Amino acid sequence: GQSLEQPSEVTAVEGAIVQINCTYQTSGFYGLSWYQQHDGGAPTFLSYNALDGLEETGRFSSFLSRSDSYGYLLLQELQMKDSASYFCAVRDKNNAGNMLTFGGGTRLMVKP
Amino acid sequence: DAGVTQSPTHLIKTRGQQVTLRCSPKSGHDTVSWYQQALGQGPQFIFQYYEEEERQRGNFPDRFSGHQFPNYSSELNVNALLLGDSALYLCASSSLLAAYEQYFGPGTRLTVT
Secondary structure (H helix, E strand, O other): OOEEEOOOEEEEEOOOOEEEEEEEEOOOOOEEEEEEEOOOOOOEEEEEEOOOEEEEEOOEEEEEEOOOOEEEEEEOOOOHHHOEEEEEEEEOOOOOOOOOEEOOOEEEEEEO | OOOOEEEOOEEEEOOOOOEEEEEEOOOOOOEEEEEEEOOOOOOEEEEEEEOOEEEEEOOOOOOEEEEEOOOOOEEEEEOOOOHHHOEEEEEEEEOHHHOOOOEEOOOEEEEEO
């Protein structure tokens, strides 16, 4: 099976940089995705890493190290609207379909 | 372009009853997955449908069943409801070529009393 670990809560101030880590255990691996979910809302796709290295999309970047089974989401120039839950998710090679296994989520609180 | 839509938004049922939830995928997507999300937790995969067949199933009992129609829309049925089935039920659609990027609907909040 698969398991993912991420911190339950992170607090940061507006304008700062925050890193949300994710470690995973899986017997096969396609890639690591990140999703954002505001309270009462649906998860929305942020980024995907299939290969090692950094992927940058605006203020958000995501990193993957396959050898370390580790990834992180980096949020820069934090804004109040970034307060949300962030989930890492893996799609592994043992699955015939598009099944995603999600971590428990990290609740980010951005303070003024 | 309409995204993923789900109905109903909220639902209250009594233990032992049956419920049907509905989902229309994003235009151009042929694969629909269903997830259960308990409060404060990550979504848990229930099953996935492609070409009207259940392609993959998570660790959920047979009380959970589904269907996909020729227009790619899908239904999730839950029989013999338990209090523990109270959760947010999310539908996600994707294409096989971009399986890592799933588009989620707003969800159906099911409360079992």
